[in-house]
Amino acid sequence: MRAQDLIRTKRDGRELSESEIRAFIAGVTDGSVPDYQASALLMAVFFKGLSEGELSVWADAMTNSGRVLDLARVPGAKIDKHSTGGVGDKVSLCLAPLVAACGVPVPMISGRGLGHTGGTLDKLEAIPGFSTALSVDRFIEVVSEAGLSLIGQTDDLAPADRKLYALRDVTSTVESIPLIASSIMSKKLAEGIDGLVLDVKVGSGAFMKELGRARELARTLLGIGQRAGKRVTAFITDMNQPLGREIGNANETREAIDVLKGEGPDDLVDITLQLGAEMLLLGGVCQEQDEALQRMRAARKDGSGLAALAKCVEMQGGDPAAVHDTSKLPQAKWSRPVLTDRDAVLTSVDTERVGIAAMVLGAGRETVDDVIDHSVGVTMNVRLGDRVKRGDTLATLWYNDEERSQRSEQMLRGALEWSDQEVPPPPLVYEVLR
Known part of the structure; x- marks a missing residue:
């Protein structure tokens, strides 16, 4: 297998064979396919996709690139x-x-x-x-x-x-x-x-x-x-x-x-x-x-x-x-409520931003090397469609650093949108596929 041939095949929208895919994944695993060629094939896949057959082989080759656990000694279906x-x-x-x-x-x-x-x-x-x-x-x-x-x-x-x-x-x-x-x-x-x-x-x-x-x-x-x-x-x-x-x-x-x-x-x-x-x-x-x-x-x-x-x-x-x-779980030193400043209905939540508000407190990582503070976090008191009055508690911050809590509150407030109009809550489950 020459990696450049596989790159060309997928770049041109043609299908890779099973042997080509398995050779590529093996080469990635053992280092014989250099990063620049692996990256080029990934970009070709990004634009041209994989057929069902290619995808099954690709996933199987990745699965078998290392150890596959044998759970036979655990009774029942796992x-x-x-x-x-x-x-x-x-x-x-x-x-x-x-x-x-x-x-x-x-x-x-x-x-x-x-x-x-x-x-x-x-x-x-x-x-x-x-x-x-x-x-x-x-x-x-x-x-x-x-x-x-x-x-x-x-x-x-x-x-x-x-x-x-x-x-x-x-x-x-x-x-x-x-x-x-x-x-x-x-x-x-x-x-x-x-x-x-x-x-x-x-x-x-x-x-x-x-x-x-x-x-x-x-x-x-x-x-x-x-x-x-x-x-x-x-x-x-x-x-x-x-x-x-x-x-x-x-x-x-x-x-x-x-x-x-x-x-x-x-x-x-x-x-x-x-x-x-x-x-x-x-x-x-x-x-x-x-x-x-x-x-x-x-x-x-x-x-x-x-x-x-x-x-x-x-x-x-x-x-x-x-x-x-x-109560034996870690607990933050301080907590304080975040209060609403209006009478309104919660109509939209930028949930990613809410997650970042918790990360700012130390609950998450900006980089893989960051150290987690297990004790800090956010308790949300309002949900989509809830009507609140001025002075109600919309959330509680649990924190160990005052400056971080201020930044977290700003992030949290910016994640919520309000209106006078009632909105139905979203469904919990949209679809089940079998």
Whole structure:
């Protein structure tokens, strides 16, 4: 294989063969294809796309560029959930324990936050002592005994993706749907799972701002997974406002634990139950959606979901007492309300900007090397369509630095638009694709 021949083929809009794609991904992985040629092919793919056949081979080659986990010693169908990310998205923390408590093992390899989006690993690490850096053998052991485990990506899983993502980031080819989809699915397929529920976010706080693009991504992800022989369902869900009320690591962990205790905000509870019910269907422990929803509700009510999280936390080195008593989670030194200055209806939220307001406090990273402050965050008291009066609390800031809190408040106020007109709240789920 000569890389320039592949670049020319794709530049001219023609299809790459299976052997060409596999040779290219192998060359990226072992370094025999230099960055400048890999970047050129990525740009050609950005403009010309990949056919279904090309995309399946591309994703499979990336999946097999490193280790593929063998979860055979974990009984039952192993089902994971992946979200494309947003603000206040702490679903994994309450979803995985509930699903595990219902009898479906959940091996979850998650990421960290960057920019306005939060990361599941950062939220989990708000629990004192919790380790997300387990060996593969220990990961499988925790899944077997606790029913779930949540860890970070290991170096030997889909190494081609790590190299290609770094190149996409510096060559303005991140937004390509085939490249996004193959990146996501290669990591998920390398987990050795049997099925996957996808939560594709759309709106002002999502990577996909428009429903059409979100639908295209969902269909592409679904196709890769199903052609790989996996059970896959894709939900397209709203991110035109933060999910739940809490933004920030300890804040979100606390709110997720509230859901496991039978409490929590309605939108977070609803999406957790819907995604979880689908995981139970894919896992084969339920045959009907109503039955699956009832199982999920029962796991909230009887405390078995909470117990599953506590078991996972203990096995991963964390303090299970923090699951039962969330006052043991990190807490900021100070808090103060952000008050409304008008009588009005909240008509629009720039959710990305709300996420940045939390990042400014220290809850997120501007660069991958930034250190997270797990204790800071934002509590949102208003939602789209709410009518407020002057002096009402629209949010609460939790902070350790006064200057940062001032900047965060300015950012937060600038993210909200008001009107005298009533507006209907957006739907929580737009579509479900199977």
